[in-house]
Amino acid sequence: MIRVNDLHKEYHVVKKGQGLSGAVKGLFKSEKLTVNAVNGLNFHINEGEIVGFIGPNGSGKSTTIKMMTGILTPTSGEVLINGQNITKHRKEAVRDIGVVFGQRTQLNWDLRLEESFELLRHIYRIDKKQYSETLEVMDEILGIGEILSKPVRQMSLGQRMKGDLAASMLHSPKVLFLDEPTIGLDVGTKYSLRKFIKEINRLRKTTVILTTHDLGDIQQLCERIIIINSGVIMEDGNLSEIVERIAPYRTLKVEFYDSDIPKHERAELISEDNNVACYKFFKSELTAAELIRDLSGEKAIKDISIEEAGIDDIIRIAYGIKNVE
Amino acid sequence: MKKLLDTLGHYLDVTLCNIKLALMVIIEYPASIAGWLISNPIQFIVGFATIKFVVAQFGEINGWNYGQLAFLYGLSVISHAVSMMFFVQGWFMGYSVIEGDFDRYLTRPLGVLYQFFFTTFNIFGITDLIPGIVVFIYGCIETGFRFTLGNAVGILVMIIGAAFIRGGIYIMLGSTSFWTKSANDFGQYTQEIFDKSTMYPISMYPESLQFILTYLIPIGWVSFYPVSGLMGIETAVGIGSGNVWITFAVGIIVMLAAGLMFRIGLRRYESAGN
Numbered sequence A: 001m002i003r004v005n006d007l008h009k010e011y012h013v014v015k016k017g018q019g020l021s022g023a024v025k026g027l028f029k030s031e032k033l034t035v036n037a038v039n040g041l042n043f044h045i046n047e048g049e050i051v052g053f054i055g056p057n058g059s060g061k062s063t064t065i066k067m068m069t070g071i072l073t074p075t076s077g078e079v080l081i082n083g084q085n086i087t088k089h090r091k092e093a094v095r096d097i098g099v100v101f102g103q104r105t106q107l108n109w110d111l112r113l114e115e116s117f118e119l120l121r122h123i124y125r126i127d128k129k130q131y132s133e134t135l136e137v138m139d140e141i142l143g144i145g146e147i148l149s150k151p152v153r154q155m156s157l158g159q160r161m162k163g164d165l166a167a168s169m170l171h172s173p174k175v176l177f178l179d180e181p182t183i184g185l186d187v188g189t190k191y192s193l194r195k196f197i198k199e200i201n202r203l204r205k206t207t208v209i210l211t212t213h214d215l216g217d218i219q220q221l222c223e224r225i226i227i228i229n230s231g232v233i234m235e236d237g238n239l240s241e242i243v244e245r246i247a248p249y250r251t252l253k254v255e256f257y258d259s260d261i262p263k264h265e266r267a268e269l270i271s272e273d274n275n276v277a278c279y280k281f282f283k284s285e286l287t288a289a290e291l292i293r294d295l296s297g298e299k300a301i302k303d304i305s306i307e308e309a310g311i312d313d314i315i316r317i318a319y320g321i322k323n324v325e
Numbered sequence B: 001m002k003k004l005l006d007t008l009g010h011y012l013d014v015t016l017c018n019i020k021l022a023l024m025v026i027i028e029y030p031a032s033i034a035g036w037l038i039s040n041p042i043q044f045i046v047g048f049a050t051i052k053f054v055v056a057q058f059g060e061i062n063g064w065n066y067g068q069l070a071f072l073y074g075l076s077v078i079s080h081a082v083s084m085m086f087f088v089q090g091w092f093m094g095y096s097v098i099e100g101d102f103d104r105y106l107t108r109p110l111g112v113l114y115q116f117f118f119t120t121f122n123i124f125g126i127t128d129l130i131p132g133i134v135v136f137i138y139g140c141i142e143t144g145f146r147f148t149l150g151n152a153v154g155i156l157v158m159i160i161g162a163a164f165i166r167g168g169i170y171i172m173l174g175s176t177s178f179w180t181k182s183a184n185d186f187g188q189y190t191q192e193i194f195d196k197s198t199m200y201p202i203s204m205y206p207e208s209l210q211f212i213l214t215y216l217i218p219i220g221w222v223s224f225y226p227v228s229g230l231m232g233i234e235t236a237v238g239i240g241s242g243n244v245w246i247t248f249a250v251g252i253i254v255m256l257a258a259g260l261m262f263r264i265g266l267r268r269y270e271s272a273g274n
């Protein structure tokens, strides 16, 4: 469905002169600074996948999405959407994609939502029947019926996001790209957005690629994640497998009756606070049952809970690997 | 061929939809049009009164009498109005480059320049047309200009060519922002240069400047040469009723060059960082 081959992107930052004379000078000679935002990405995404693109700020997520959606021309390498090179055959290739940016709307400020939709219907040559069917589905999932006649400039962020989501699906694209869609959204809209992604993936087999900082989004939506840092892929694979591989440990939180906390030779005591202690242990070396048995043999236990490593740990570790290099 | 017609039909369909939406916005915010309706005609009438004053003082400008000047002035304003309707966005291209407005156009299956100019259709440009037509008709009467099918088509062709030259130059100036990465706002300067070199005969300027306006930045072809041809006035490039067609050809060439420059620039487009 999507193939990315050895993708690179450099930005050229121009130091600007002042005023008109500066601008004119800039035409002829200018000091340039090169930023290597993306450094050789290779991956393949199959139809119907939901892939989470994660990484710290400035790691190149947006740049990658913009190259995949035809907005930026790669410095080198290529992006194939359904076999078509998006840089060379932009007009054809973009028919298969929908794009939503969290920070900026694709809708026209001056128009009502339904007017923006009407324009899109003409742009993508969507037939009336398919159009009204999609609208119906979008109303069911997102409840956009009530905001259709509202001017976009009067919408709340959440309403606008719903409008953008529906707009991106009108032409039934095979792939949907979302760059930080949940940023700044209230809990309710965030919930609708996740429902929307799951539903279009289930109903239409839409392939979804999203970037997010929200771990909830990843946990609830993505089977596969691609971790990127400094424009390089650190990890690419099944979410639970990555967790299993790079963070194969759990933590056991134990509350004792007093603050005299026992140690264990095969578990690391990572924190203690009065009579509460956290032990980190590897599944391969020790079972939770063994640890609890040993600890309770030494001191009386009041309460316990077990936690798996979270995605935040995974990301931290993945970034950490890079830092060590 | 069939595919070409199909594509043209599609673009026409989208254009009509855009015009419809632009009209609806005007109906919704009528206050915004009032300013245009009042200020633009006033501006041009004042300009025209200035010419009248100059001519009254000196009798004529470089061999052009009052009626001929009105004819020139009127056609210049008309082609300006047409270029404003279709290409006014070009003045703001730098901002769109910096603000990342092209993101939206690039992700849609239509030409980027087309979308840039036609998704915000400037119907107000029509308001500029009115004073232009008034002055032009006045010039026709004053000079006793006789309309034939030939010169009527010629004038139409000239207006299209002139609007293309203007629009093409807006696009080229705007495209420089892809290289400078700053929002160069050339609108005002461009307008002053265009006004000074299309509303009056350029034969009143030094020869070096005339050369530039003829061959390098072909603004002379916007109105001076074609109108000279229509009026039977001799110029540096000779007299000719065929001048209107040269204007048309120059318009197409300038537009193609502008399109090419825009395309090359667009490859350097960097969207908006955060």
Ligand SMILES: Nc1ncnc2c1ncn2[C@@H]1O[C@H](COP(=O)(O)OP(=O)(O)O)[C@@H](O)[C@H]1O
Pocket: A011, A012, A013, A035, A036, A037, A055, A056, A057, A058, A059, A060, A061, A062, A063, A064, B270, B271, B272, B273, B274
């Ligand atoms: N338009 C731009 N011009 C110059 N540098 C940019 C631009 N956009 C992004 N960058 C730089 O490229 C790098 C990657 O940015 P980006 O792709 O936005 O990262 P992310 O989306 O992961 O936060 C950063 O160092 C950023 O500063």
Ligand SMILES: [Mg+2]
Pocket: A061, A062, A063, A180, B274
């Ligand atoms: Mg980003």
